[in-house]
Amino acid sequence: MKRNIPSDNPSSGPVDQAHTVFDASAAQFMAQHGEDTFTGASGVLFEQAMAQTRMAICLCDPNLEDMPIVFANRAFRHLTGYDEQEIVGRNCRFLQGPKTDQTVLKRIRTALANEDVLVVELLNYRKDGEPFWNALHLGPIYNAEGKLIYFLGSQWDVSDVRAARADERHARELARELSHRMKNMFAVIGGIVNFTGRVRGIEAEAREINDRIQALGRAYETTLDDSHRGTVEVGQAIRAVLAPYDPDGTRIRFEGNGLRSDFASVSVLGLSLHELAVNAIKHGALGTDSGSVTIAWKRNGSTASPAIRIDWIEHGVGPQANAKQLVSNDGIVDRMLDMARGGIVREWHSDGLRAKLNIPLREHAE
Amino acid sequence: MTELRGSASEPCRVLVLDDEPLILLDLEFAVEDAGCTPLTALDLVEALAIVQNNAISAAILDVSLGRGQTCEQVARTLAAMGVPYVLHTGDLDRMDEAVRNLGGTLVPKPTPAAVVVARALEPLAIRHV
Numbered sequence: 001m002k003r004n005i006p007s008d009n010p011s012s013g014p015v016d017q018a019h020t021v022f023d024a025s026a027a028q029f030m031a032q033h034g035e036d037t038f039t040g041a042s043g044v045l046f047e048q049a050m051a052q053t054r055m056a057i058c059l060c061d062p063n064l065e066d067m068p069i070v071f072a073n074r075a076f077r078h079l080t081g082y083d084e085q086e087i088v089g090r091n092c093r094f095l096q097g098p099k100t101d102q103t104v105l106k107r108i109r110t111a112l113a114n115e116d117v118l119v120v121e122l123l124n125y126r127k128d129g130e131p132f133w134n135a136l137h138l139g140p141i142y143n144a145e146g147k148l149i150y151f152l153g154s155q156w157d158v159s160d161v162r163a164a165r166a167d168e169r170h171a172r173e174l175a176r177e178l179s180h181r182m183k184n185m186f187a188v189i190g191g192i193v194n195f196t197g198r199v200r201g202i203e204a205e206a207r208e209i210n211d212r213i214q215a216l217g218r219a220y221e222t223t224l225d226d227s228h229r230g231t232v233e234v235g236q237a238i239r240a241v242l243a244p245y246d247p248d249g250t251r252i253r254f255e256g257n258g259l260r261s262d263f264a265s266v267s268v269l270g271l272s273l274h275e276l277a278v279n280a281i282k283h284g285a286l287g288t289d290s291g292s293v294t295i296a297w298k299r300n301g302s303t304a305s306p307a308i309r310i311d312w313i314e315h316g317v318g319p320q321a322n323a324k325q326l327v328s329n330d331g332i333v334d335r336m337l338d339m340a341r342g343g344i345v346r347e348w349h350s351d352g353l354r355a356k357l358n359i360p361l362r363e364h365a366e
Numbered sequence: 367m368t369e370l371r372g373s374a375s376e377p378c379r380v381l382v383l384d385d386e387p388l389i390l391l392d393l394e395f396a397v398e399d400a401g402c403t404p405l406t407a408l409d410l411v412e413a414l415a416i417v418q419n420n421a422i423s424a425a426i427l428d429v430s431l432g433r434g435q436t437c438e439q440v441a442r443t444l445a446a447m448g449v450p451y452v453l454h455t456g457d458l459d460r461m462d463e464a465v466r467n468l469g470g471t472l473v474p475k476p477t478p479a480a481v482v483v484a485r486a487l488e489p490l491a492i493r494h495v
Contacts, residue, residue, distance in 0.1 A: 180456050181456075183456035183474075183475050183476060184386065184456045184475060186475075186476045187386075187389055187456065187475045187476035188386055188388045188389055190392065190476050190478065190479070191386075191388045191389045191391060191392030191393075191479065192388055192392075194392045194395065194396075194478075194479055195388075195391050195392050195395055198395050207478075210478065211478070214476055214478065217476060244477075
């Protein structure tokens with residue numbers, strides 16, 4: 001089935017050209033190339049598909065001198081700004097310009113020579129000189145006898161995608177730089193606290209202060225990766241805070257999901273867990289050879305007042321150690337959690353401390 | 367605290383390199399606390415001079431020294447001399463591939479100074495067992 005519709009006549013078609021059914025250039029191409037190329041119903045499909053697709057498509061004939069374009073659909077003309085008579089008969093290189101990457105062009109030439117399929121991004125230029133990033137897919141088309149008859153090129157303007165990618169990369173680099181600076185700043189603060197303690201003769205107190213500051217730093221670190229969200233993944237913060245107390249990763253077990261909270265809650269939680277870990281090293285499960293700790297976190301409470309519930313469960317501790325742990329508790333954890341409108345309940349079981357921590361969950365940063 | 371010595375009579379000298387004076391001060395104290403003699407350097411030039419003029423037992427090297435400099439040259443020199451060192455850095459990911467490949471022990475910042483020093487002295491303790 002052939003249609004001899006005269007070449008592009010904008011006034012004859014609906015306004016939304018991308019969705020008109022027939023593309024005159026497709027019909028014309030078919031008229032010139034005959035049914036042997038596009039037989040039967042597939043010919044109609046070709047016309048309709050070429051007209052409707054928003055993907056710019058062209059066919060080049062490698063059997064003609066300089067591999068000219070023999071067909072370009074409406075989307076191709078729309079993308080490049082050229083009319084059909086300015087496209088057909090020319091080699092694709094008229095889309096290149098001063099900033100087109102030569103190494104990419106070399107890859108294209110190699111792919112054409114080897115009859116390979118290739119997907120590349122290259123800088124092309126519209127008729128008005130405006131550059132755009134073209135995601136070019138090219139590949140060979142063979143006839144029924146296996147003879148190479150065309151190269152297909154499909155083009156998609158990915159300028160926006162690339163700009164978004166660049167923005168994202170920039171944001172990532174910035175977050176990384178911030179993270180680096182913050183770690184350095186916490187290291188400097190730690191240094192100041194330490195040497196102040198030393199010259200004042202209060203090393204132990206300074207160490208206690210510094211350990212808390214560093215625990216806070218580790219909890220904070222996790223916020224930088226997705227600072228735009230304004231919330232922290234609770235489990236990530238817990239792992240970061242407790243990492244130094246289990247250098248081999250064999251003593252502390254983590255059980256929880258991707259629960260998120262605002263940083264104010266996480267800082268108190270982080271510091272509380274730090275205190276529990278320090279106690280466990282002095283008197284509890286982390287101070288024995290075989291003891292271990294399981295930490296589980298989950299969302300708790302009602303829909304109206306959600307909370308984070310953390311279970312701290314020590315294993316492998318004798319009853320004697322428990323008594324000491326009770327004595328050593330200076331109440332700072334209770335006070336911190338109280339201040340955050342949460343709380344802690346401790347129970348001593350035969351194999352160690354079990355503490356239930358509770359703190360209001362604020363999922364949305366203010 | 368047990369005192370570590372390079373040999374029976376020689377004190378154990380530890381090179382500490384960091385472009386941040388306050389961290390350097392903290393590490394200096396921690397090295398003293400461990401019973402060793404700290405030799406501090408704020409930049410590459412100072413560090414290389416110390417390495418050339420002293421018998422060093424161990425070293426703590428800040429990786430990024432500002433203005434695009436890294437401790438790579440010092441680390442190479444120490445590695446060639448068989449002196450153990452730790453790489454003390456705030457950004458393990460960004461660390462130069464070249465520095466990473468040197469094979470020193472990595473200690474992330476911030477780590478308490480006493481721990482950093484303990485990690486730096488670990489190879490010496492093993493050597494003396």
